[in-house]
Amino acid sequence: MPKSSSKWRGCGFLALKVAGASVLLLCLLIGALYWYFHPPVERTDDIVYATRHGENLMINVIRPGDPNGLGVILVVSGSWKSNPESGKIWLAAPLLRRGYTVIAVSHLSQPRATIMEIEEDMHKAVRFIRAKTDTFGIDPDRLGVVGGSSGGHLALMLATTGGSDSAKKESSVVKAAAVFFPVTDLLNLGPSTENPGDGGPPKSFVKGFGPDATDMAKWKVIGHDISPIYHVHSDQAPVLIFHGDADTLVPLEQSSRFLEAANAVGAEVELIVRPRQRHGWLTMPLDIHRMGSWFDENL
Numbered sequence: 001m002p003k004s005s006s007k008w009r010g011c012g013f014l015a016l017k018v019a020g021a022s023v024l025l026l027c028l029l030i031g032a033l034y035w036y037f038h039p040p041v042e043r044t045d046d047i048v049y050a051t052r053h054g055e056n057l058m059i060n061v062i063r064p065g066d067p068n069g070l071g072v073i074l075v076v077s078g079s080w081k082s083n084p085e086s087g088k089i090w091l092a093a094p095l096l097r098r099g100y101t102v103i104a105v106s107h108l109s110q111p112r113a114t115i116m117e118i119e120e121d122m123h124k125a126v127r128f129i130r131a132k133t134d135t136f137g138i139d140p141d142r143l144g145v146v147g148g149s150s151g152g153h154l155a156l157m158l159a160t161t162g163g164s165d166s167a168k169k170e171s172s173v174v175k176a177a178a179v180f181f182p183v184t185d186l187l188n189l190g191p192s193t194e195n196p197g198d199g200g201p202p203k204s205f206v207k208g209f210g211p212d213a214t215d216m217a218k219w220k221v222i223g224h225d226i227s228p229i230y231h232v233h234s235d236q237a238p239v240l241i242f243h244g245d246a247d248t249l250v251p252l253e254q255s256s257r258f259l260e261a262a263n264a265v266g267a268e269v270e271l272i273v274r275p276r277q278r279h280g281w282l283t284m285p286l287d288i289h290r291m292g293s294w295f296d297e298n299l
Helices: 003-036 089-096 115-131 150-161 216-225 253-265 284-298
Strands: 041-052 055-064 071-075 101-105 143-148 176-180 239-244 269-274
Touching: 041 115, 055 089, 055 115, 071 089, 071 115, 071 150, 089 101, 089 284, 101 115, 115 143, 115 150, 143 150, 143 284, 150 176, 150 239, 176 284, 239 253, 239 284, 253 269, 269 284
Parallel strands: 071 101, 071 143, 143 176, 176 239, 239 269
Antiparallel strands: 041 055, 055 101
């Protein structure tokens, strides 16, 4: 056999070995990722925490195999719409892996409920969870909250306005909030694609703010009351924010201005900017892992 033929055959065997090793490595990686994002859990779904307009509002409680006794509330919300099925386990895997019990809270979607009613229901959910912490095996004084976009907005409303209700025994205070690209100032939408240009509500969500939102004088009151930036105070829960600097739906300035307002009153807020990222990015699970480390320090 010619030497050149043996040489090419040897190269072919080497290429096959490399290809086989690459496939094996890829399979191992996929398997490891699947394992990580599917931790062993115990679920209790469809627990009713309140009703709104005749419809039940639900929480799903997801307990890890090795719980640490702390709870993180996941606000299941996007565009102020909510579906209990959207609270996938893999999204919360980095928290569950650290031992956090995750309580996924859903709400009635706008415009069937106004965004103000939705915010009110978030407080009801926290009070309900706090009243049931013995059942859920978590510390009532160490509840965290996470959310993204409208879920981030609602989480920040809890962080800045949570408190006691004179008619209720339990409080809606949370101890820490970690969010993605939250809406913080509805009166100043800046370069958002939702800015109508006249100071009014986000143009795709006018109905979500109720019939009074089309009255500019009344909208100023509504927008103020439902914007976290106007409720920052020195004793509020510490906040961690992740935001992409290429986000056109909820521009980065929504978070940077919230940070400035918090700094002005001595509130603890950390903003992590993701360069060239828009309204969501592929590596968000890594940021949720970082949220877990942050909760370790702040809960």
